[in-house]
Amino acid sequence: MIEAYDLSKEFNGNFWAVEGVSLNVQAGQILALLGQNGAGKTTTVRMLNALLTPTRGWARVAGYDVIKNPQEVRSNVGVLTEQHGLYVRMTGDEYLDYFGRVYRLSAEKRKARAVYLLDYFGLTEAAKRRTGEYSKGMKQKLAMARALIHDPAVLLLDEPTSAMDPEASRLARDEIARLKSSQRTIIICTHNLVEAETLADHVAIIYRGKILLSGALDELKRQVLGAAEYEAKFAESYDAEALDLPAGVEIVARNATRLRFRIESPQTTNPSLVAALTSRGARVVSFYEVPRTLEQVYLRTMERAQETTYAE
C-alpha cells in the first residue's frame, strides 16, 4: 500500500519539482500517474522508492516510512525505470540472477523466478545471449522482469510498455493485471492513456509538480466532462418535441433518427426515459452510453491548467 501526504521536492533551493502531492493507493489497486514530460512523475516515483528524500511531507510504502526506512522500502518495491538500464555485457539469465542476489533471494528462488519470468516474457531462447544484442522491446521486457524478480508488494512502473510490440505489451498488461489481482499495489506512469484506462482504478494528473486531479476514473469523467451522455437511435425519423423528459435529463444533440441526452443519474432515470420514449411511439434500435475516454479528461484538464497558468 502507498500513502503519501504533502510530498514535495525542491531542487537547488529554488525549484519545486513536486509540491504537495498526496496519494492513497490500496493493495490490489492501480493508480495511473499522468502528466506532461517534466511534470514531476519520475520525481514522485523516486521519492516513493526512497531514492530522493522529500523536502517536505511524508510517504509510507509497503508499510515503511520512506525517510526512516529507505532500505526496507526498496526491498519491497519493484521499479521499472524510464531507461531499461541493462548491463549490456551480461546475458539475460545472468542479469536476473544478479538482481535476484541483490534482493537477497535464495538460489532456488532466484532460479525459479528467473525461469518463470524469462518464459513469461518469451525470453527463454535469448536467455544466454548478452543483453546488448537484444532488441529494444526485449530489453524492456527484461527490465520488467527485473522489476518483478523479487515478487514485490509494490510496483512503480515508468512507461511499462513503451518500446514493446503489441503482443509483448499485451503480455505486460496481463502480468500487471495479474499482479493487481494478487493484491499488489501498483503505480504506473504513462503517456499511453488507453493503457492507463484499461489498467488503472484510479488516475492522478500531475502538472508542474502539483496534482490537478485525482480519483476513480468514472468520478473524474463526471467531474471534468459533466454528466454522462446517452444516445438513442431510432428505426425511423422521430420527433422529440412531445417527449416528456424525466427530471435530470436534457437533450444536448439531435437529428432525425438520433437523440443525445445528458443524464444526471442514469441508474435511476434511464428506465423511465426508455419507457417514455417507447410509450411515445419511438422505435428504439439502440440506447447506449456515449463513450468518454480518459484522453478527453486528460486533455480538458490540461487545457484548463494551461489557461490558468497563462492567466496568472
Place this chain on the structure above:
Amino acid sequence: MRNNWDGIWLVARREFVDQFRDWRIIAPMIIMIGLFPFIADANTREAINFMNRYGGDLILERLVPFVVLVIGFFPLAFTLGVALEAFVGEKERGTIEPLLNSPLTDSQIYLGKLLVGIATPLIASYLSTGLYLALLLRRAVTFPSAYILLLILLLTFAHAVLMVSSAIIISVQATSIRAANLLASFVVMPVAFILQGETTLIFWGDEEVLWYAIVAVTLLSGLLVRLGLAHFRREYLLGREIDTLNLKRLARLFSDRFTGKAKGIFNWYREELPLTLAQLRTPLLIVITISAVAVFASYGWTIVQIPAYITITPERAEELRAYALSNASSLEMISSQLPAPVLFYHNARAILAIFLLGIASFGVLGLGLFLVNMGLVGGVLGAAKLIGFSPLLTFFAGVAPHGVFELTAFFLATAAMVKAGAQLVTPQTERSMGETLIVSIADWCRVFVGIVLPLLAVAAMIEIYATPYILKAAFGL
C-alpha cells in the same frame, strides 16, 4: 556484517567480471602490463653497461628499486579510468538507477565500486612489477632485498588506494565521463609528485623514512574514502544532469553563514561568534595538546641531538651567549627593519597557508605546518638551554608577551581549520560537498576575521615595540 560484505562483494564482482568481458579494456591493459617491464628491463641493461664502463655501483643499486616503484605506478595511472567512470559511467549508460533502486546500502555500493577500482589497478601493477623482477633475474645486478620490495609493494598499494579513492569521489561528483577524465589530472599529478619525493628517498637510501610516506599516504587515502562515503548520496547521482556554477548562490551561502543572524557588528561579536567558538572546544583541546607535545618533543630533541652534531664546549657556549646578547642589545632597532604591519602580514599569511593546506588535506597537512611552527618554539628554547640561558626566562621574556596573543591566534585558527577538515569528511545530509566546503570556509573566516586578525595585530605591536625591552630587561642589557 556478513550481509554488508555480501553486498559489497556483489557490486564489486559484477563490475570486475564485466570489465574483463570488454576487449577495449583488456587489450590495452595487457599491452601496457606486458610492455613496460620489457622497456624498463632494456633500460636497466643499458644502465648496467653504462655503470660498468664508468662506475657508479651505488646508483645502480638504488636504480632497481626506483624502477620497481615506477613500473608499479604506470599501471595505476592507466587503469584509473575504471574508477573514474565507476559512477558517472553507469549514470551515462543509464544502468545506475536499477542499482540505486535496490536495497543495497550507500556504503555497499560505494565500497563495492572502490574495491574493484583498487583491485584492477593493483593486479595490473603487481603483475607488471612481477614481470620486471622476473626479467631482472637475468641481469648482473643486485636484486632488491625482500624488505625493500615489501616497502615498495606497500607504497604501490597506498598509491592505488589514494588514486582510486580520489577518482571515485570525482566519479560521484562529475556529471559526465568527459568531465571526470579532465579532472583525472588532479589525481595523477599530485601522486606523481609524491612519487618523486619517494624516489628521492630511495636514492638517498633512507628506507626507514619510506614508512612515514606509507603511513601518510594511507592516512590521506583513509580520509579520502571517508570523505567519499560521507558525501555519497543516491540523490545527487540522479538529481544532477547539468552542473551550473551558481556563484551568486555560493556567495549568498557564504555570507549567510559568515554573518549568521547578526544585525550588526556588535551583535555579531556578542551573539554569533560565541556560537562558533563553542564548537571549537574539542579541536582546540586537540591542537593545544599536540602543540605542547611538539614543543616538548622539539625541545628534547634539540638538547639531546644537537650536541651529537655540534660540539658545544663551555668556551663555545660562552661565545654564542655573548653573540646572542650583543644582538639582543640592539633589539629595539627592530622596528625600523621589520615594522609591525609587515610582521602582522607575515603571521596572517602563515595562518592562511596553514588553512589552505589543511582544507586541501582535511586538516592533515595544515596541522603538519602548524606543528613545524610549534616545533620551532621548542627548538629555540632548546638552543637557549644549550648555550646556557634559562629556557623559562627565554620563554616568558621573549615569547610569552606577544605569544599570549599570537599563540592564541594560531591555536584558534588551527582549531578552526581542523574543524573545517573534519566537517568535510563528516556525513552532511542537508548539504552537498560544495556547500559543505563553503560553510567550512565561512566558519573558519569567522574566527580568522573576528578574532585571529585582531589578536595578530596586537601581537605584532607587542613583539616589535615591547618584547625587545622586556627581553633586554630580563637579561640585564
